[in-house]
Amino acid sequence: MNFEACFRLLADRLKHDVIVTSAGNCSEVWWEITRETERVFYLEASMSLASLFAAGIALGSPERTVIAFSGDGAFCMNPGMLLVERQLALPNLKHFMVSNRCYGSTNDLAHPFGDFVDYAALAKASGVERVYSFSTVEGLGQGLDDMIRVPGHAFAVLEVEPLGRHAPSPPLDGPEVKFRFGRYLERTGGRPVFDAPLDPK
Amino acid sequence: MPAMSEPVDKVAGRIADVAADCGIALVASLPDGWITPLITQFDRDARFRHVAVNREESAIGLCSGAFFGGIGAFALMGASGFLTCIYAITKINYTYQIPLLIGITLRGRPGDRAKFHQSNGLYLEPVIRSIDMPFVAIERGDDIARLATAYRHSRVLSRPVVVGFTREVLRGEA
Numbered sequence: 158m159n160f161e162a163c164f165r166l167l168a169d170r171l172k173h174d175v176i177v178t179s180a181g182n183c184s185e186v187w188w189e190i191t192r193e194t195e196r197v198f199y200l201e202a203s204m205s206l207a208s209l210f211a212a213g214i215a216l217g218s219p220e221r222t223v224i225a226f227s228g229d230g231a232f233c234m235n236p237g238m239l240l241v242e243r244q245l246a247l248p249n250l251k252h253f254m255v256s257n258r259c260y261g262s263t264n265d266l267a268h269p270f271g272d273f274v275d276y277a278a279l280a281k282a283s284g285v286e287r288v289y290s291f292s293t294v295e296g297l298g299q300g301l302d303d304m305i306r307v308p309g310h311a312f313a314v315l316e317v318e319p320l321g322r323h324a325p326s327p328p329l330d331g332p333e334v335k336f337r338f339g340r341y342l343e344r345t346g347g348r349p350v351f352d353a354p355l356d357p358k
Numbered sequence: 359m360p361a362m363s364e365p366v367d368k369v370a371g372r373i374a375d376v377a378a379d380c381g382i383a384l385v386a387s388l389p390d391g392w393i394t395p396l397i398t399q400f401d402r403d404a405r406f407r408h409v410a411v412n413r414e415e416s417a418i419g420l421c422s423g424a425f426f427g428g429i430g431a432f433a434l435m436g437a438s439g440f441l442t443c444i445y446a447i448t449k450i451n452y453t454y455q456i457p458l459l460i461g462i463t464l465r466g467r468p469g470d471r472a473k474f475h476q477s478n479g480l481y482l483e484p485v486i487r488s489i490d491m492p493f494v495a496i497e498r499g500d501d502i503a504r505l506a507t508a509y510r511h512s513r514v515l516s517r518p519v520v521v522g523f524t525r526e527v528l529r530g531e532a
Contacts, residue, residue: 177423198426202449206419209411210450213420216384216407217427237412241420245409331453339426348428352513 160257160317162294164190167253170301174222174251175214175342179207181262183226183255185324195341199327199334205235208242208252215250218347222249222305229256233270239283239312248308257319265319280312289313365530370399372502378405380506381430382459385409386417390436392463392528397434414439418446422456430509433458437465437478440520441485447518448489457512457519461505464495464522482522492519498532 164186176197178184184199191197198214200207211225232238232254242252258271277290289304291297291313304311329337339350373396377385385400386409387393401408411417414435421431435443440462451458465472466479486493492515494508495501505521512519526532 200450202453203419204415204445204449206415206422206446206450209416209419210423213384213423213429213431214426215423216420217424217429235413235416238416240412241409241416332455335454335456342426342428347426350426350428 158292158294158297158315158317160255160320161186161190163255163291163297163315163317166294166298167301170298171224171305174224174305175211175218177207177211177214177223177225179203179205179225179227179231181228181230181260182257182320182324183207183228185262185326186320187226188327189324194327194329194334195337198338199329201326203231205231205238207231208238208250211252212242212245212247212250214342215247216245218342219249220346222251223247224305225250225252227252227254228261229254229258229271229276230260230262230268232276233268233274236279236283239280239285242310242312243284246310248310250310251305252310252312253315254312255315255317257317259319261320264323265321276314277312280314285310285312287311290316292316366395366528367399369499369502369528369530370396372499373505374399374403374405376502376505377432377509378403380509382432382509383407384421384424384429384431385434386411386420386431387434388414388417388436388439390439390463390465392465392525393434393436393461393523396528400434414443415446418443418450418458418460421458422450422454425456425458431458432461432509434461436463437475437482437522441478441482444485444489447491451518452489455516457516459505459509459512460518460520462520462522463528464524467524470525486520491517494519494521495524496521496527497524499527499530501527
Protein backbone atom coordinates (compact mmCIF):
# COMPACT_ATOMS: atom_id res chain seq x y z
CA MET A 158 0.00 0.00 0.00
CA ASN A 159 1.03 3.59 -0.39
CA PHE A 160 3.08 4.76 2.60
CA GLU A 161 1.42 8.13 2.92
CA ALA A 162 -2.11 6.76 2.47
CA CYS A 163 -1.40 4.21 5.18
CA PHE A 164 -0.19 6.86 7.61
CA ARG A 165 -3.02 9.22 6.76
CA LEU A 166 -5.52 6.55 7.71
CA LEU A 167 -3.65 5.81 10.94
CA ALA A 168 -3.38 9.49 11.82
CA ASP A 169 -7.09 9.92 11.17
CA ARG A 170 -8.10 6.96 13.32
CA LEU A 171 -5.56 7.10 16.14
CA LYS A 172 -6.49 10.49 17.50
CA HIS A 173 -6.21 9.92 21.22
CA ASP A 174 -3.48 7.36 21.72
CA VAL A 175 0.12 7.90 22.72
CA ILE A 176 2.49 7.39 19.81
CA VAL A 177 6.18 6.51 19.63
CA THR A 178 7.73 6.74 16.19
CA SER A 179 11.09 5.31 15.19
CA ALA A 180 13.75 6.95 13.08
CA GLY A 181 13.37 7.81 9.42
CA ASN A 182 10.16 7.67 7.48
CA CYS A 183 7.94 6.76 10.44
CA SER A 184 8.81 9.96 12.28
CA GLU A 185 9.04 12.04 9.14
CA VAL A 186 5.69 11.06 7.63
CA TRP A 187 3.81 11.21 10.94
CA TRP A 188 5.19 14.70 11.46
CA GLU A 189 4.44 15.74 7.90
CA ILE A 190 0.81 14.65 8.17
CA THR A 191 -0.02 15.65 11.72
CA ARG A 192 2.46 18.32 12.90
CA GLU A 193 1.80 16.92 16.38
CA THR A 194 4.20 17.83 19.15
CA GLU A 195 2.66 16.56 22.36
CA ARG A 196 1.29 13.03 22.39
CA VAL A 197 4.00 11.83 20.01
CA PHE A 198 7.52 10.92 21.00
CA TYR A 199 9.70 11.12 17.90
CA LEU A 200 12.36 8.61 18.93
CA GLU A 201 14.81 9.16 16.15
CA ALA A 202 17.90 7.03 15.72
CA SER A 203 17.34 4.47 18.44
CA MET A 204 18.13 1.56 16.12
CA SER A 205 15.31 -0.78 17.12
CA LEU A 206 14.28 0.40 20.56
CA ALA A 207 11.02 2.25 19.77
CA SER A 208 8.72 -0.59 20.78
CA LEU A 209 10.50 -1.24 24.06
CA PHE A 210 10.60 2.46 24.83
CA ALA A 211 6.85 2.42 24.22
CA ALA A 212 6.56 -0.63 26.45
CA GLY A 213 8.12 1.32 29.30
CA ILE A 214 5.50 4.02 28.86
CA ALA A 215 2.71 1.45 28.62
CA LEU A 216 3.90 -0.30 31.77
CA GLY A 217 3.32 2.84 33.80
CA SER A 218 0.22 3.97 31.93
CA PRO A 219 -2.20 1.04 31.91
CA GLU A 220 -5.11 3.35 31.20
CA ARG A 221 -3.65 4.46 27.86
CA THR A 222 -3.11 2.71 24.57
CA VAL A 223 0.51 3.16 23.55
CA ILE A 224 1.35 2.68 19.90
CA ALA A 225 4.86 2.03 18.62
CA PHE A 226 6.10 2.27 15.06
CA SER A 227 9.24 0.44 13.99
CA GLY A 228 10.75 0.43 10.56
CA ASP A 229 11.74 -2.92 9.10
CA GLY A 230 15.38 -1.81 9.06
CA ALA A 231 15.25 -1.25 12.79
CA PHE A 232 13.25 -4.40 13.36
CA CYS A 233 15.86 -6.55 11.65
CA MET A 234 18.51 -5.15 13.96
CA ASN A 235 16.73 -6.53 17.02
CA PRO A 236 13.88 -8.94 16.27
CA GLY A 237 14.36 -10.25 19.80
CA MET A 238 12.32 -7.21 20.86
CA LEU A 239 9.32 -9.44 20.25
CA LEU A 240 10.47 -11.85 22.93
CA VAL A 241 10.54 -9.07 25.49
CA GLU A 242 7.18 -7.74 24.31
CA ARG A 243 5.74 -11.22 24.61
CA GLN A 244 7.15 -11.60 28.09
CA LEU A 245 5.66 -8.28 29.14
CA ALA A 246 2.33 -9.02 27.42
CA LEU A 247 1.12 -5.49 28.01
CA PRO A 248 -2.54 -5.26 26.99
CA ASN A 249 -2.13 -1.60 26.03
CA LEU A 250 0.92 -1.95 23.77
CA LYS A 251 0.32 -2.02 20.01
CA HIS A 252 3.29 -2.36 17.70
CA PHE A 253 3.25 -1.53 14.00
CA MET A 254 6.23 -2.68 11.95
CA VAL A 255 6.43 -0.70 8.73
CA SER A 256 7.89 -2.87 6.01
CA ASN A 257 9.04 -0.83 3.05
CA ARG A 258 11.98 -3.14 2.34
CA CYS A 259 14.46 -0.30 2.40
CA TYR A 260 16.20 2.13 4.73
CA GLY A 261 13.92 5.09 4.23
CA SER A 262 16.07 7.47 6.23
CA THR A 263 19.06 6.84 3.99
CA ASN A 264 17.74 7.47 0.50
CA ASP A 265 15.63 4.30 0.31
CA LEU A 266 18.65 2.05 0.10
CA ALA A 267 17.20 -1.43 -0.33
CA HIS A 268 17.73 -4.22 2.16
CA PRO A 269 17.08 -7.85 1.29
CA PHE A 270 15.34 -9.12 4.38
CA GLY A 271 11.73 -8.44 3.44
CA ASP A 272 12.09 -10.56 0.36
CA PHE A 273 12.41 -13.78 2.31
CA VAL A 274 11.35 -13.11 5.91
CA ASP A 275 7.74 -13.56 6.96
CA TYR A 276 7.61 -11.01 9.76
CA ALA A 277 4.13 -12.00 10.88
CA ALA A 278 5.18 -15.64 11.14
CA LEU A 279 8.24 -14.53 13.07
CA ALA A 280 6.02 -12.73 15.55
CA LYS A 281 3.75 -15.75 15.94
CA ALA A 282 6.74 -18.02 16.44
CA SER A 283 7.89 -15.62 19.16
CA GLY A 284 4.70 -16.30 21.04
CA VAL A 285 2.84 -13.12 20.17
CA GLU A 286 -0.80 -14.15 20.06
CA ARG A 287 -2.39 -11.26 18.20
CA VAL A 288 -0.55 -10.73 14.93
CA TYR A 289 -1.88 -8.81 11.94
CA SER A 290 -0.60 -8.11 8.46
CA PHE A 291 -2.01 -5.32 6.32
CA SER A 292 -1.08 -4.76 2.71
CA THR A 293 -3.96 -2.52 1.60
CA VAL A 294 -5.44 0.65 3.04
CA GLU A 295 -8.88 -0.94 2.89
CA GLY A 296 -7.74 -3.95 4.85
CA LEU A 297 -6.04 -1.76 7.40
CA GLY A 298 -9.18 0.31 7.80
CA GLN A 299 -11.23 -2.82 8.42
CA GLY A 300 -8.87 -4.49 10.85
CA LEU A 301 -7.54 -1.52 12.77
CA ASP A 302 -10.18 -1.33 15.48
CA ASP A 303 -9.79 -4.99 16.30
CA MET A 304 -6.07 -4.58 16.72
CA ILE A 305 -6.19 -1.36 18.71
CA ARG A 306 -9.39 -1.43 20.71
CA VAL A 307 -9.46 -5.06 21.79
CA PRO A 308 -7.22 -5.28 24.87
CA GLY A 309 -4.10 -7.32 24.43
CA HIS A 310 -0.62 -6.85 23.10
CA ALA A 311 -0.72 -6.82 19.31
CA PHE A 312 1.80 -6.68 16.51
CA ALA A 313 1.04 -5.70 12.93
CA VAL A 314 3.08 -5.71 9.76
CA LEU A 315 2.30 -2.82 7.44
CA GLU A 316 3.39 -3.73 3.92
CA VAL A 317 4.03 -0.40 2.21
CA GLU A 318 5.83 0.88 -0.84
CA PRO A 319 8.98 2.91 -0.35
CA LEU A 320 8.24 6.58 0.17
CA GLY A 321 10.40 7.47 -2.80
CA ARG A 322 11.31 10.95 -1.68
CA HIS A 323 13.06 12.79 1.08
CA ALA A 324 10.90 13.99 3.94
CA PRO A 325 12.18 16.35 6.63
CA SER A 326 12.59 15.25 10.21
CA PRO A 327 10.49 16.90 12.91
CA PRO A 328 12.28 20.16 13.76
CA LEU A 329 12.37 19.49 17.47
CA ASP A 330 15.38 19.19 19.72
CA GLY A 331 15.45 16.22 22.07
CA PRO A 332 14.66 18.10 25.29
CA GLU A 333 11.70 19.80 23.64
CA VAL A 334 10.28 16.42 22.65
CA LYS A 335 10.85 15.19 26.19
CA PHE A 336 9.13 18.07 27.93
CA ARG A 337 6.22 18.41 25.52
CA PHE A 338 5.55 14.68 25.71
CA GLY A 339 6.09 14.34 29.46
CA ARG A 340 3.99 17.35 30.32
CA TYR A 341 1.24 16.05 28.04
CA LEU A 342 1.20 12.75 29.92
CA GLU A 343 1.10 14.51 33.27
CA ARG A 344 -1.61 16.92 32.13
CA THR A 345 -3.82 14.16 30.81
CA GLY A 346 -3.86 12.05 33.92
CA GLY A 347 -0.65 10.09 33.89
CA ARG A 348 1.67 9.55 36.82
CA PRO A 349 4.05 12.39 37.59
CA VAL A 350 6.97 12.20 35.17
CA PHE A 351 9.14 15.06 36.36
CA ASP A 352 10.31 15.64 39.89
CA ALA A 353 9.01 19.20 39.81
CA PRO A 354 5.58 19.05 38.14
CA LEU A 355 4.17 22.24 36.72
CA ASP A 356 1.34 23.51 38.83
CA PRO A 357 -1.54 24.56 36.57
CA LYS A 358 -2.70 26.98 39.30
CA MET B 359 21.77 -22.28 40.05
CA PRO B 360 24.12 -23.00 42.96
CA ALA B 361 22.89 -22.21 46.42
CA MET B 362 23.63 -18.65 47.47
CA SER B 363 25.79 -18.10 50.51
CA GLU B 364 24.36 -16.07 53.34
CA PRO B 365 26.55 -13.02 52.73
CA VAL B 366 25.59 -12.98 49.06
CA ASP B 367 21.91 -13.15 49.95
CA LYS B 368 22.30 -10.36 52.46
CA VAL B 369 24.16 -8.14 50.03
CA ALA B 370 21.51 -8.68 47.34
CA GLY B 371 18.84 -7.89 49.87
CA ARG B 372 20.57 -4.71 50.98
CA ILE B 373 20.90 -3.52 47.39
CA ALA B 374 17.25 -4.29 46.77
CA ASP B 375 16.24 -2.41 49.92
CA VAL B 376 18.16 0.69 48.85
CA ALA B 377 16.69 0.45 45.35
CA ALA B 378 13.13 0.13 46.61
CA ASP B 379 13.54 2.91 49.14
CA CYS B 380 14.74 5.39 46.55
CA GLY B 381 11.81 4.74 44.23
CA ILE B 382 12.95 2.04 41.83
CA ALA B 383 10.12 -0.27 40.84
CA LEU B 384 11.29 -1.67 37.51
CA VAL B 385 14.49 -3.65 37.00
CA ALA B 386 15.53 -4.76 33.52
CA SER B 387 18.48 -7.08 33.43
CA LEU B 388 20.77 -9.34 31.50
CA PRO B 389 22.97 -11.59 33.55
CA ASP B 390 26.61 -11.55 34.45
CA GLY B 391 27.88 -14.31 36.72
CA TRP B 392 28.64 -11.85 39.46
CA ILE B 393 25.10 -10.48 39.65
CA THR B 394 23.11 -13.69 39.29
CA PRO B 395 22.09 -13.61 42.99
CA LEU B 396 21.15 -9.95 42.70
CA ILE B 397 18.99 -10.60 39.65
CA THR B 398 17.39 -13.51 41.50
CA GLN B 399 16.68 -11.18 44.39
CA PHE B 400 14.98 -8.61 42.16
CA ASP B 401 13.03 -11.33 40.37
CA ARG B 402 11.52 -12.78 43.52
CA ASP B 403 11.04 -9.47 45.34
CA ALA B 404 7.45 -8.25 45.07
CA ARG B 405 8.54 -4.63 45.32
CA PHE B 406 9.90 -4.81 41.77
CA ARG B 407 8.77 -5.71 38.31
CA HIS B 408 11.76 -7.56 36.95
CA VAL B 409 12.09 -7.95 33.20
CA ALA B 410 14.70 -10.24 31.72
CA VAL B 411 15.54 -8.59 28.41
CA ASN B 412 17.02 -10.10 25.25
CA ARG B 413 20.00 -7.75 25.09
CA GLU B 414 21.34 -4.89 27.14
CA GLU B 415 20.22 -2.18 24.73
CA SER B 416 16.66 -3.34 25.25
CA ALA B 417 17.04 -2.54 28.94
CA ILE B 418 18.05 0.99 28.00
CA GLY B 419 14.99 1.38 25.77
CA LEU B 420 12.55 -0.11 28.25
CA CYS B 421 13.84 1.79 31.28
CA SER B 422 13.99 5.07 29.34
CA GLY B 423 10.36 4.69 28.34
CA ALA B 424 9.47 3.84 31.92
CA PHE B 425 10.61 7.31 32.92
CA PHE B 426 7.61 8.65 31.01
CA GLY B 427 5.42 6.05 32.66
CA GLY B 428 6.41 7.54 35.99
CA ILE B 429 8.26 4.40 37.05
CA GLY B 430 11.68 4.48 38.66
CA ALA B 431 13.88 2.08 36.73
CA PHE B 432 17.22 0.32 37.04
CA ALA B 433 19.06 -1.30 34.11
CA LEU B 434 21.32 -4.03 35.48
CA MET B 435 23.97 -5.76 33.39
CA GLY B 436 27.55 -6.88 33.11
CA ALA B 437 30.39 -4.66 32.05
CA SER B 438 30.59 -6.16 28.57
CA GLY B 439 26.89 -5.65 28.00
CA PHE B 440 27.17 -2.07 29.12
CA LEU B 441 29.80 -1.42 26.47
CA THR B 442 27.33 -2.53 23.80
CA CYS B 443 24.93 0.20 24.95
CA ILE B 444 26.93 3.32 24.18
CA TYR B 445 24.92 4.09 21.06
CA ALA B 446 21.56 3.64 22.77
CA ILE B 447 22.62 5.70 25.78
CA THR B 448 23.97 8.59 23.76
CA LYS B 449 21.15 8.60 21.21
CA ILE B 450 18.28 8.20 23.64
CA ASN B 451 19.34 9.42 27.04
CA TYR B 452 21.73 12.13 25.95
CA THR B 453 19.71 13.44 23.01
CA TYR B 454 16.45 13.61 24.96
CA GLN B 455 18.00 14.13 28.42
CA ILE B 456 16.29 11.15 29.99
CA PRO B 457 17.57 10.05 33.39
CA LEU B 458 18.49 6.43 33.93
CA LEU B 459 20.32 4.45 36.58
CA ILE B 460 22.52 1.71 35.17
CA GLY B 461 24.20 -0.93 37.31
CA ILE B 462 27.21 -2.84 36.02
CA THR B 463 29.88 -5.24 37.21
CA LEU B 464 33.41 -3.91 37.45
CA ARG B 465 34.90 -6.72 35.45
CA GLY B 466 38.56 -6.90 34.61
CA ARG B 467 39.89 -5.34 37.78
CA PRO B 468 42.85 -7.01 39.48
CA GLY B 469 41.56 -10.23 40.99
CA ASP B 470 39.21 -11.04 38.11
CA ARG B 471 40.78 -14.19 36.69
CA ALA B 472 38.65 -14.26 33.55
CA LYS B 473 40.96 -13.48 30.66
CA PHE B 474 38.04 -12.56 28.41
CA HIS B 475 37.11 -9.73 30.80
CA GLN B 476 40.51 -8.09 30.94
CA SER B 477 39.59 -5.72 28.12
CA ASN B 478 36.94 -4.34 30.47
CA GLY B 479 39.64 -3.62 33.01
CA LEU B 480 41.51 -1.66 30.41
CA TYR B 481 38.70 0.19 28.68
CA LEU B 482 35.50 0.20 30.74
CA GLU B 483 36.16 3.20 32.95
CA PRO B 484 37.94 5.19 30.21
CA VAL B 485 34.88 4.68 27.97
CA ILE B 486 32.57 5.87 30.76
CA ARG B 487 34.73 8.96 31.22
CA SER B 488 34.88 9.58 27.48
CA ILE B 489 31.11 10.09 27.34
CA ASP B 490 31.12 12.16 30.53
CA MET B 491 28.84 9.78 32.35
CA PRO B 492 28.89 10.11 36.11
CA PHE B 493 30.29 6.92 37.63
CA VAL B 494 29.77 5.75 41.19
CA ALA B 495 31.89 2.83 42.34
CA ILE B 496 30.42 0.55 44.97
CA GLU B 497 33.53 -1.04 46.40
CA ARG B 498 32.56 -1.61 50.02
CA GLY B 499 29.39 -2.63 51.77
CA ASP B 500 29.03 0.84 53.17
CA ASP B 501 28.91 2.17 49.59
CA ILE B 502 25.65 0.39 48.76
CA ALA B 503 23.66 3.38 49.97
CA ARG B 504 25.30 5.37 47.18
CA LEU B 505 22.96 3.61 44.76
CA ALA B 506 20.21 5.92 45.97
CA THR B 507 22.46 8.94 45.61
CA ALA B 508 23.27 7.89 42.05
CA TYR B 509 19.60 7.40 41.23
CA ARG B 510 18.68 10.84 42.51
CA HIS B 511 21.65 12.38 40.74
CA SER B 512 20.52 10.94 37.40
CA ARG B 513 17.19 12.68 37.85
CA VAL B 514 18.74 15.98 38.83
CA LEU B 515 21.20 15.76 35.95
CA SER B 516 18.58 14.43 33.50
CA ARG B 517 21.12 11.95 32.20
CA PRO B 518 22.25 8.44 32.99
CA VAL B 519 24.44 7.62 35.94
CA VAL B 520 26.26 4.29 36.18
CA VAL B 521 27.04 2.44 39.39
CA GLY B 522 29.72 -0.23 39.29
CA PHE B 523 29.79 -3.16 41.71
CA THR B 524 33.02 -4.91 42.61
CA ARG B 525 33.09 -8.66 42.99
CA GLU B 526 34.07 -8.30 46.63
CA VAL B 527 30.99 -6.24 47.46
CA LEU B 528 28.67 -8.60 45.66
CA ARG B 529 30.17 -11.56 47.53
CA GLY B 530 29.89 -9.83 50.87
CA GLU B 531 33.66 -9.68 51.27
CA ALA B 532 34.15 -5.93 51.38
